[in-house]
Amino acid sequence: MQTKTPAQERRDKIVFGTLAVFLFLVIWYLVTKLTAFGEIFPDPVTVLANIGDKFVNPLGKVTLAGHILVSIRRVMAAFVVAAAGGIVLGVTMGWYPVVEAIFKPIIEFLRPIPPIAWIPISILWYGFSEMSKYFLIFLASFFVITISVYSGVKSVDPMLIRAARMLGAKDNQLFTTIIIPSVVPYIFSGLQVALGNSWASIVAAEMVQSNMGVGWIIITGQQSSNMVQIVTGIVCIAVVGMLLVMIMRGLENKLCAWNKQGR
Amino acid sequence: MMGEQKTKAAGARVEVRNLTKKFGDLLVLDDISFNVEKGEFLCIVGPTGCGKTTFLNSLTRLYDLTAGEILVNGEAVDPKKHNISYIFQEYSAMPWLSVEDNIRFGLDIKGVPKQEAQENVEEMLEIVGLEKFRKQYPHQLSASMLQRVSIARAFATKPDLLLMDEPYGQLDIELRFKLEDELIKLWEKLGTTVLFITHNIEEAVYLGQNIMVLTNKPTKVKTVIPDEIPHPRDVTAPEFVKLRNYVTDMIKWW
Known part of the structure; x- marks a missing residue:
């Protein structure tokens, strides 16, 4: 077998990926048209047509784009706050033993609780306000980011610390020149997992109580037995979720070009 | 050459x-005393695990x-104060810095x-022959290049004292020879005091002005053997072989 250049490999990926998606749609179409599955599930053409239609004509209060933007805005507002807080707490926990001793047990206790378990509390505290969503997204991302960053600080290569110390680095220099750069990949992996969690949680939160957003699309689809609308919502969730991950990876590749795992 | 006076370390x-x-309760180092003179190249050898x-x-x-105490130029040793560099056995290039930024690291500190x-x-890029690789990151480099980055980083600060802990232990023999010669050149040029630890007797005899032999644990200084063969040394010359055999005899604990 002859070796391929990176450009060829990239082209192959795009070609085969597109073919696979196309094939999936064809099979989906055929199954719904040729079998009884079509009676309980819409075919892809109908779904795609509905998606196109709802980008122009409103679904409930706003168009499909409006719903997606509402959900993304909710995620981003809380995610940014959680990221900032999580990075700061994670780094200080890793660096100062006292901070570690205080916060680690609390974080370890709260972390395994799935974000949707907080939904009842969020409703009782914040009702239908945006704050109830922010609260959930914050919980869905904060602990994940904190722990990831913390473990990053803990796993800094001691060899590099020794090397820097021997070159005369003071504590503050050690922090900025060794600890922070070492932790960057861990920050990104934390952010990626947290963003996935957040997106999953916003859908759940909107399904329980809201009047807008991608979760709302699905739940109102169920309430009116509108299978096309449900699948429309699911497709939107999948596509947006995928795009969020891709953007995050792109950012990581830009900022962590040195990191093999980041490639 | 430009900046010639700058390239001289104090030693x-x-x-x-x-x-x-x-x-x-384990006594590892047992009451060791010795002096290293300015600009001296001292090799330290001893049995494995000593x-x-x-x-x-x-x-x-x-x-x-x-x-005990350790004084550098009469003061208690402190890397923040004294210009010391350390080359480790393991690779210690910062993975997020390019070759040239790695070499600059100590200078920035x-x-x-x-x-x-x-x-x-x-x-330093020129001396270790990494000019073409200045923009590369450590994961793109071979083992020998990585160690050359560490060497360049250590020398870039023109250290007064250079400590080397089996720096060439993981390299193949050809490359070891090349880097040993580079080390001698740098030392002669800079006047740095060098403490070079190795388990390789030939390497010690090839490099050092003095060879300190350590005993098994608890470690003491067994003897210091002067090595007055002029550089460049020939590992096959009779005087070299004779000295190597002598050091080997001194190291033997069996």
């Missing part, structure tokens, strides 16, 4: 007095001492002015 005088190190690395780590105060730092970096 540190090292005094080790009653250096003792215990890990719990505590050579503990010795060097105590010397640089990476470990606290159980007893010490706050060397930009212009002068850049000159030093250029000089």
Whole structure:
């Protein structure tokens, strides 16, 4: 077998990926048209047509784009706050033993609780306000980011610390020149997992109580037995979720070009 | 050559007095005393597991001492104050820095002015032959290149005292020879005091002005053997072989 250049490999990926998606749609179409599955599930053409239609004509209060933007805005507002807080707490926990001793047990206790378990509390505290969503997204991302960053600080290569110390680095220099750069990949992996969690949680939160957003699309689809609308919502969730991950990876590749795992 | 006066390191005088190190009840270094003169190239050899690395780590105060003191130019050793560099056995290039930024690392830590730092970096890139790879990251480099980055980083600060802990232990023989010659050139040019730890007797005889032989644990200084063969040394010359055999005899504990 002859070796391929990176450009060829990239082209192959795009070609085969597109073919696979196309094939999936064809099979989906055929199954719904040729079998009884079509009676309980819409075919892809109908779904795609509905998606196109709802980008122009409103679904409930706003168009499909409006719903997606509402959900993304909710995620981003809380995610940014959680990221900032999580990075700061994670780094200080890793660096100062006292901070570690205080916060680690609390974080370890709260972390395994799935974000949707907080939904009842969020409703009782914040009702239908945006704050109830922010609260959930914050919980869905904060602990994940904190722990990831913390473990990053803990796993800094001691060899590099020794090397820097021997070159005369003071504590503050050690922090900025060794600890922070070492932790960057861990920050990104934390952010990626947290963003996935957040997106999953916003859908759940909107399904329980809201009047807008991608979760709302699905739940109102169920309430009116509108299978096309449900699948429309699911497709939107999948596509947006995928795009969020891709953007995050792109950012990581830009900022962590040195990191093999980041490639 | 430009900046010739800058390329000269001061060369540190090292005094080790009653250096003792215990890990719990285990006595590793037993009351070691010796001096290293300014600009001296001292090789330290000893049987495997005799505590050579503990010795060097105590010397640089990476470990606290159980007893004794280490003076550099008459003052207690402190990497923040004294211009010391350390080349480790393991690769220690910062993975997020390019080759040239790695070499510049110590200069930035010490706050060397930009212009002068850049000159030093250029000089070191040339000496270790990594000019073409200046923009590469460590994961793109071979083992030998990585170790050359560490060497260049250590020398770039023109250290007064250079500590080397089996720096070539993981390299193949051809490359070891090349880097040994580079080391001698740098040492002759800079006047740095060098403490070079190795388990390789031939390497010690090839490099050092003096060869210190350590005993098995608890480690003491067994003897210091002067090596007055002029550089460049020939490993096949009779006088070289004779000295190598002598050092080997001194090291034997069996």
